[in-house]
Each structure stands twice: as C-alpha cells, then as structure tokens.
Amino acid sequence: NAGVMQNPRHLVRRRGQEARLRCSPMKGHSHVYWYRQLPEEGLKFMVYLQKENIIDESGMPKERFSAEFPKEGPSILRIQQVVRGDSAAYFCASSSLPGLVPYEQYFGPGTRLTVT
Amino acid sequence: KNEVEQSPQNLTAQEGEFITINCSYSVGISALHWLQQHPGGGIVSLFMLSSGKKKHGRLIATINIQEKHSSLHITASHPRDSAVYICAVLGYGGSQGNLIFGKGTKLSVKP
Numbered sequence: 469n470a471g472v473m474q475n476p477r478h479l480v481r482r483r484g485q486e487a488r489l490r491c492s493p494m495k496g497h498s499h500v501y502w503y504r505q506l507p508e509e510g511l512k513f514m515v516y517l518q519k520e521n522i523i524d525e526s527g528m529p530k531e532r533f534s535a536e537f538p539k540e541g542p543s544i545l546r547i548q549q550v551v552r553g554d555s556a557a558y559f560c561a562s563s564s565l566p567g568l569v570p571y572e573q574y575f576g577p578g579t580r581l582t583v584t
Numbered sequence: 585k586n587e588v589e590q591s592p593q594n595l596t597a598q599e600g601e602f603i604t605i606n607c608s609y610s611v612g613i614s615a616l617h618w619l620q621q622h623p624g625g626g627i628v629s630l631f632m633l634s635s636g637k638k639k640h641g642r643l644i645a646t647i648n649i650q651e652k653h654s655s656l657h658i659t660a661s662h663p664r665d666s667a668v669y670i671c672a673v674l675g676y677g678g679s680q681g682n683l684i685f686g687k688g689t690k691l692s693v694k695p
Contacts, residue, residue: 524681
C-alpha cells in the first residue's frame with residue numbers, strides 16, 4: 469500500500485513563474501491537508517480539502533495561492549507569480565473520513581520549492 | 585507567545601539514555617500529535633492522543649489535559665532516533681485539519 473505521494477520532490481522556479489505541487493493521498497483516503505515549512509520555522513497549516521471541496525483555507529495566503537482536490541487525480545497546490553519568500557518545503561498529508569473523533573494524518577515526503 | 589511550546593529546542597544524548605521532550609499548549613484541544621521529522625525531511629506520525637498514555641516500542645507519549653502538557657519519552661535511545669520531534673495540537677472547535685505546530689525539538693543521539 470503506497471503512502472502519500474508528492475511530486476515533484478524538488479522544484480526550482482524563477483520569480484514570477486508558476487509552481488504546481490501535486491499530492492496523491494493514500495489509497496482510501498479522501499481528505500488532504502497542505503502544510504508549509506519555511507526555512508528555520510515550524511510547520512504551518514495552509515488548507516484542508518475533501519474531494520471537490522475546500523473545507524478550511526484559513527491558512528492560505530489570500531493572493532497567488534490556490535488549492536484543489538478534483539474528483540479524479542491528485543490534489544494540486546498552485547502558486548502563481550512566485551516570490552523568493554515562497555521558498556519552503558510544502559507537505560501534504562491525508563486521512564480517511566474523519567468521524568466524531570480526531571483521526572491520524574499520514575504525511576508525504578514533501579516538495580522543496582526554491583525560487584531564484 | 586506561541587500557542588504550542590516545546591522544550592528543549594535542542595537535545596544531545598548518549599546512546600542508551602532515557603529522553604524526555606516536553607510540549608505545552610495554551611489552547612483547548614481535541615487531540616495532540618507527536619511527529620518525527622527525519623534528517624532527510626520526511627515526516628512520520630508517531631502518536632495521536634487526547635488523554636492518558638500511549639506506548640509504541642521504545643516510545644511513550646503522555647498527556648495531561650488539565651495541565652495542558654504532553655511528554656514524549658524515548659527509552660534506550662539509539663543514534664537512529666536522531667531527528668526533529670514535533671508536537672502539534674488540534675484546537676478544539678477548529679477544523680480537523682487545522683493543526684498548530686510547535687517549532688520542534690532537535691534530538692541528536694551519539695553512539
């Protein structure tokens with residue numbers, strides 16, 4: 469059973485370009501979470517998605533960032549017009565359908581974005 | 585002040601030592617996670633707990649909800665335990681995904 473897959477593992481973009489980060493959840497998981505880890509800082513929540521729905525995007529920057537989790541295919545985190553401050557590790561996690569109790573999240577290996 | 589504080593920030597131990605990493609939080613929570621981030625950057629979920637104590641191999645996690653404090657213990661530490669250990673809480677009333685993370689404790693176990 470493959471774990472959470474993220475690609476690419478490393479991505480280099482010039483300022484002003486677009487970055488697309490992909491996350492395939494574990495088999496059977498329908499909930500995806502994106503987190504960002506800036507250099508020398510802790511992880512920060514960005515967005516929580518269910519298939520075709522954004523459940524919580526309170527951690528997403530208001531501009532240039534968007535996320536989707538279509539019915540078919542991976543979840544995509546898209547960053548338009550990247551700036552140097554976007555350089556970070558972006559982690560995706562997934563979980564099965566949460567019930568009344570909190571659930572465990574399984575993390576992907578991360579995508580390290582470098583903006584030059 | 586961060587909502588989730590970990591101590592110590594850095595910890596060096598000799599192989600075989602008993603290790604304790606602490607996590608204090610200031611918000612009401614529905615669950616607390618302990619994560620391990622390997623030197624290569626990957627993250628593994630070690631425990632999720634909302635009360636009491638859990639044990640997995642040489643790792644033990646405890647939580648005291650009244651005191652808003654959790655500890656992660658490693659018995660008979662080994663160099664392969666060297667990693668960053670991260671505490672994360674799920675705030676009560678927040679969405680299931682909205683974890684609040686501590687800054688991590690960097691553990692180095694020397695042979």
